[in-house]
Amino acid sequence: MNAHPVEVQQATHRVDLLAISQLVTPGSRVLDIGCGDGQLLKLLEETRGVDGRGIEISQKGVNECVARGLSVIQGDADSDLVDYPDEAFDFVILSQTLQATHRPRLVVEQMLRIGRRAIISFPNFGNWRVRAALGFSGRMPVTRSLPYSWYDTPNIHFCTIRDFVNLCGEIDATIETSMVLHRDGRRSIPFGAVLWFWNLFGQQAVFLLKR
Amino acid sequence: MATNNADIANAAPTGSRQPTPHATGEADHPSSPVARFGADKPLALDSGGKLVDFQIGYQTYGALNRARSNAILVCHALTGDQHVASVNPVTGKPGWWSDMVGSGRPIDTDRYFVICSNVLGGCMGTTGPASTNPATDRVYGLDLPIVTVRDMVRAQAMLLDHLGIETLFSVAGGSLGGMQVLQWAASFPQRVFTALPIATGARHSSQNIAFHEVGRQSVMADPDWRNGRYFEMGVSPRKGLAVARMAAHITYLSEETLHRKFGRNLQDRDKPTFGFDADFQIESYLRHQGSTFVDRFDANSYLYLTRAMDYFDLAADYGGRLANAFLGTGTRFCVASFTSDWLFPTIENKAVVRALNAAGASVSFVEIDTDRGHDAFLLDEPELFATIRGFLTAAGEARGLT
Numbered sequence: 001m002n003a004h005p006v007e008v009q010q011a012t013h014r015v016d017l018l019a020i021s022q023l024v025t026p027g028s029r030v031l032d033i034g035c036g037d038g039q040l041l042k043l044l045e046e047t048r049g050v051d052g053r054g055i056e057i058s059q060k061g062v063n064e065c066v067a068r069g070l071s072v073i074q075g076d077a078d079s080d081l082v083d084y085p086d087e088a089f090d091f092v093i094l095s096q097t098l099q100a101t102h103r104p105r106l107v108v109e110q111m112l113r114i115g116r117r118a119i120i121s122f123p124n125f126g127n128w129r130v131r132a133a134l135g136f137s138g139r140m141p142v143t144r145s146l147p148y149s150w151y152d153t154p155n156i157h158f159c160t161i162r163d164f165v166n167l168c169g170e171i172d173a174t175i176e177t178s179m180v181l182h183r184d185g186r187r188s189i190p191f192g193a194v195l196w197f198w199n200l201f202g203q204q205a206v207f208l209l210k211r
Numbered sequence: 212m213a214t215n216n217a218d219i220a221n222a223a224p225t226g227s228r229q230p231t232p233h234a235t236g237e238a239d240h241p242s243s244p245v246a247r248f249g250a251d252k253p254l255a256l257d258s259g260g261k262l263v264d265f266q267i268g269y270q271t272y273g274a275l276n277r278a279r280s281n282a283i284l285v286c287h288a289l290t291g292d293q294h295v296a297s298v299n300p301v302t303g304k305p306g307w308w309s310d311m312v313g314s315g316r317p318i319d320t321d322r323y324f325v326i327c328s329n330v331l332g333g334c335m336g337t338t339g340p341a342s343t344n345p346a347t348d349r350v351y352g353l354d355l356p357i358v359t360v361r362d363m364v365r366a367q368a369m370l371l372d373h374l375g376i377e378t379l380f381s382v383a384g385g386s387l388g389g390m391q392v393l394q395w396a397a398s399f400p401q402r403v404f405t406a407l408p409i410a411t412g413a414r415h416s417s418q419n420i421a422f423h424e425v426g427r428q429s430v431m432a433d434p435d436w437r438n439g440r441y442f443e444m445g446v447s448p449r450k451g452l453a454v455a456r457m458a459a460h461i462t463y464l465s466e467e468t469l470h471r472k473f474g475r476n477l478q479d480r481d482k483p484t485f486g487f488d489a490d491f492q493i494e495s496y497l498r499h500q501g502s503t504f505v506d507r508f509d510a511n512s513y514l515y516l517t518r519a520m521d522y523f524d525l526a527a528d529y530g531g532r533l534a535n536a537f538l539g540t541g542t543r544f545c546v547a548s549f550t551s552d553w554l555f556p557t558i559e560n561k562a563v564v565r566a567l568n569a570a571g572a573s574v575s576f577v578e579i580d581t582d583r584g585h586d587a588f589l590l591d592e593p594e595l596f597a598t599i600r601g602f603l604t605a606a607g608e609a610r611g612l613t
Contacts (some may be wrong), residue, residue, distance in 0.1 A: 053573070059594060062598075063577065063597050066577070066598055066601045066602050066605070067601025071543070071573040073576040074576050074577050075576070083564075083568055084568055085569050
C-alpha cells in the first residue's frame with residue numbers, strides 16, 4: 001500500500017515478519033499459528049490483501065486480535081491443527097513458535113497438510129554465540145534473542161538450521177526458499193551449499209516449504 | 212444474586228394461587244410491542260402443522276439507521292424474555308442482559324438498533340402454551356404443537372420482515388439463545404452479517420436432555436399440573452416447577468461457585484436442626500430460586516422450551532455433518548465459552564468452531580476463564596465484554612457503520 005512505505009514498516013515490525021510477508025502471495029488464504037496480538041496478520045491483510053486466520057493460545061492475544069477485526073481462535077498448535085481440512089489455506093505460517101511446540105515434527109506435517117505452502121521461522125540454536133555459551137561456560141545459553149533460563153523457558157524443542165533441513169528431508173518436504181536473518185534486519189540470500197556457514201552465523205532462519 | 216435470609220427460606224413453594232404471566236396478562240397482552248400475524252401469514256412448524264393467528268412480543272432499543280444496516284437481534288435463553296435491557300414488567304427487575312446491552316455497553320444501543328423477541332413457546336407475549344388459542348378461545352396448554360429452535364427462528368425472521376429489516380448486522384445469544392444464533396446462520400446466512408453464539412452447542416447433549424427430563428417430570432408429577440390444564444382449574448403446579456428450576460439452577464453454576472458462595476454454611480442457625488428444614492445456605496438459596504421463578508414463568512412453557520432445546524441437533528438437519536450447515540457462508544462468527552461451564556462445555560462450543568473452520572467460515576473463538584459456570588454469560592465478565600465489543604466494532608467498520 002502506497003500510504004505505508006516499506007521503511008515505516010521496517011521500523012515497526014519484527015524483521016522476520018517482514019521477511020515472511022514478502023513470501024506470501026497477494027490475495028491468498030493464510031493461517032498464522034501462534035499469531036500473538038495479530039501483528040503479522042494485520043501486516044499481511046494491509047500489504048498483501050490476504051484472507052487471514054489465526055490461532056493463538058493466550059486469551060489476551062486473542063482478544064487483541066478480535067478487537068483488530070482479525071478472525072482468531074483460541075487454541076493450541078499441538079492439538080488443534082487436526083481440526084482443519086486438507087489444503088484449507090495457501091500459506092500456513094509458524095513464526096518463532098516451532099521451538100515452543102510439544103511435537104514439532106507433527107506440527108510441521110500438519111501445516112503441510114492443511115496448507116499448500118508452509119512458512120516457518122525459528123531461532124537458530126546452532127549460532128556460534130549459543131555454541132560458545134554452552135561450550136565455554138558449560139551452561140545453557142541465555143542471549144538477547146533467547147532470554148530465558150532453562151527452567152522457565154517456553155522453548156522446549158530448540159533446533160539448528162541443519163536439524164531443520166534434516167527434518168524436511170525426513171518428512172519429504174521440499175524447501176522452496178530458505179534464508180537467515182540478523183537482528184539488524186540484514187538478510188542473506190538463500191543459502192543452499194553454504195549451510196555450515198549459516199548454521200554457524202545465522203541467528204534466525206525462515207523456510208518456505210511445500211509437500 | 213443470592214439473598215439468604217430466613218424469610219426467603221420460608222417462602223419455599225407452598226401456595227398454589229399466585230400470579231403467573233398468564234394471570235397478569237403478559238402472555239396475551241404483553242406490556243411490550245407485539246406483532247400479530249393473521250391467517251394470511253401462517254408459521255410452518257417442524258412438527259408438520261401450521262401455527263395460524265400467532266403473535267410475537269418484542270422489545271427494541273436504539274434507532275435503526277437510514278441504511279437499515281445496524282440491527283442486532285438478541286436471542287434469549289430458556290427462561291429469558293424480550294426485556295433484555297429494560298425493566299421486566301413481571302419482576303420489576305432490570306433487563307436480563309443490561310450489563311451487555313445498553314448505552315455505551317458492548318452491544319451499544321447508541322450505535323445499534325437492538326431487537327429482542329420472546330421466543331415461540333414462551334410466556335411473555337409470543338404465542339406459547341399460556342396464550343389463548345384464537346380458534347377455541349381457550350388457553351392452548353398442551354394443544355399447542357411442539358415447537359423447535361428452527362420454528363423460533365422462522366418466527367423471528369417473520370418479525371424482521373414485519374419490521375422491514377432485510378439483514379442483521381449481528382445475531383447474538385447464549386445457551387438456547389446461542390442455538391437460535393446458529394440456526395439463524397444456517398437457515399438465513401444471507402441475512403446475518405455477524406453471529407455471536409455464546410456458551411452453546413450445535414446439539415443438546417444426552418446429559419442435558421436428562422436434566423431437562425427431570426425438570427419436566429417434576430412439573431408433570433405435581434397434582435396441580437392437571438395434564439396441562441391448570442389455568443382453567445385455577446391452580447398452578449408451583450411445587451413441580453420450583454423443583455425443576457432448583458435442579459436446573461445447579462447446572463447453571465459450578466462446584467467452585469457453590470463452594471465459594473455457600474460452602475457448608477448454615478442458614479441463620481448455629482447447628483443442624485436434625486430435620487428437613489433448609490439448614491444449609493445452599494438449600495435456602497435453591498428454594499429461593501425455585502419460588503421466585505414460578506412467580507414469573509409458566510410451567511407448560513417450561514415443558515415446551517426445554518423440549519425445543521432437546522430436539523436441537525443442527526448437524527442432523529445437514530446430513531450429519533455440522534460443517535455442511537455453514538458451507539459457503541459469508542457470516543463472521545465469534546464463539547465464546549467458559550472454562551467452568553459444564554452444561555455447554557468448551558468442547559461443545561469448539562465443535563462449532565471446528566465445523567466453521569471446515570466450512571471455511573470466518574470465525575473467532577475465546578474460552579473465558581471463570582469459575583461461574585454456564586451463568587457466566589449473563590454476568591459481569593470483562594473478558595467477554597472486551598471480546599464482543601472488539602468484534603462488533605471491527606465488523607461495524609467492515610459494514611460501514613460509523
